[in-house]
Amino acid sequence: MGTYHQYCATARTLDLIGERWTLLIIRELLTGPRRFGDFQQSLRGLGTGLLAARLKHLEQEGLVHKVTLPAPARTPAYALTEAGEELAPAVLALARWGMKWALGERRDGELFHPGWAVLGLRACFNAEAAEGVRATYEFRVDGEVFHARVSDGAIDTVHGPAQYPDAVIETDSDTFLKVSAGKVQLADQIHEGAVTATGDPATIARLQSLFRLPTPRSRIPQ
Amino acid sequence: MGTYHQYCATARTLDLIGERWTLLIIRELLTGPRRFGDFQQSLRGLGTGLLAARLKHLEQEGLVHKVTLPAPARTPAYALTEAGEELAPAVLALARWGMKWALGERRDGELFHPGWAVLGLRACFNAEAAEGVRATYEFRVDGEVFHARVSDGAIDTVHGPAQYPDAVIETDSDTFLKVSAGKVQLADQIHEGAVTATGDPATIARLQSLFRLPTPRSRIPQ
DNA sequence: CGGCATCCATTTTGATACTG
DNA sequence: CAGTATCAAAATGGATGCCG
DSSP states (O other): OOOOOBOOHHHHHHHHHOSTTHHHHHHHHTTSOBOHHHHHHHSTTOOHHHHHHHHHHHHHTTSEEEEEOSSSOOSEEEEEOHHHHTTHHHHHHHHHHHHHHTOOSOOTTOBOOHHHHHHHHHHHBOTTTTTTOEEEEEEEETTEEEEEEEESSOEEEEESOOSSOSEEEEEOHHHHHHHHTTSSOHHHHHHHTSSEEEEOHHHHHHGGGGBOOOOOOOSSOO | OOOOOBOOHHHHHHHHHOSTTHHHHHHHHTTSOBOHHHHHHHSTTOOHHHHHHHHHHHHHTTSEEEEEOSSSOOSEEEEEOHHHHTTHHHHHHHHHHHHHHTOOSOOTTOBOOHHHHHHHHHHTBOTTTTTTOEEEEEEEETTEEEEEEEESSOEEEEESOOSSOSEEEEEOHHHHHHHHTTSSOHHHHHHHTSSEEEEOHHHHHHGGGGBOOOOOOOSSOO
16 A cells, blocks of 8 residues: 655654564564564464565564574574564553553453563563562463563563573463453462462562553543 | 444544544644644545544543633634643653654655654653653744643643743754754754754753653564 | 545455465 | 466445435
8 A cells, every 4th residue: 555655753663564464474583583473473364475574574674673683593583673573652652541441351352461561560560669679580371481570670571581580470361461450469379379480589479569550441422 | 434332442542542633633633632633734634524523422422622722712613622732651651662763864755744753842842851851842843832841740732832931942843953963953043044043041951851762663574 | 625435456465275 | 395377256445325
């Protein structure tokens, strides 16, 4: 359909990343490099042809570049460039809005990946509350592993295990969602056995205080 | 095309406002209510049918509501609801990214409206630099009138004239763009007669210091 | 002028089969 | 697995024309 033909920063941005699926591809990459198949697993409904086209476009436009992961995986992967990485504030702003005005309850047939909630944590990160805090949390949710590095007012959330985690949080998707949404307290879930937490107790106890969750609201009058 | 069927704040947001033109409709409304015809003038390429459909969708979803403007205009208009208004941080984040990574020079055939640059100012507003500042600026650019109310670290940019402007800046699109982009100094343009500024001299002199423009970068390697 | 309905050429998409 | 090829269904864009 082409561009909007407007000399406007917003319109030009949407010319680049406004097409269907594009911003979700970038969301995936915000927690680290992904292979072709990873996208297919996270983005149900996105066909291989369109995925290949989107990746090629993002590569041409300098938002994504191909990388070869170390270790066992010999298959190519995709990662964000500096320009792509800097879309994070925009994506997180959309996520914050969604948490407040659009998320609500999980609907029938909706896919869920723990990585999305981890990105949600980043969106809710409270820099002031994290002042002076330096800790690495590893999350293991239904087999998916993520970690968050909190370092004096900044947070980074990445796919994969941490090298030296100060605390490891292990649970299932359901419980992780309920804790992330603030519906239940982490400490209670640990006590009930729904969450296994190992590592420094003070670090674990501080975890929930690092985030300020938005209060969900209804968009529809009354 | 339907939703993404993902339980994720970003995906849910895109379900609502991710379709073509939708975010640009919201961008227009971020500087005040608009009538049907206003959109048609700003959003070239968007047909009446699609525009009507988008507006109806946004209304149903509680992001936009119909209003009847006072005074002479008896025709209906559209305005953002609270939920719609709160999309501003996301739109401004996209705009900031675009200013740095996507805007560059104006291309052939690209439309431009002064209101977009005014919104750009809001995106570049430097709250720290504006601490303690309280002033209303009115901009008249090629017949379009906007005003910005700066009030102690916050800014609001609205379509239409200001009631009690402390300063009035009048110029043409070209000059306004060059000043907004930081390519030329406001004071110089006033001196050269390309800009007419009336009102409190100190307020006028402070104007450019209230914004921190991003340095444009190239996305494509070297 | 606002706003909807209709028709049609062109793109985009979704889904699947297929190749290296 | 990564990525291409193919095809049916849907969305877009543009040009109307119509009604209040």
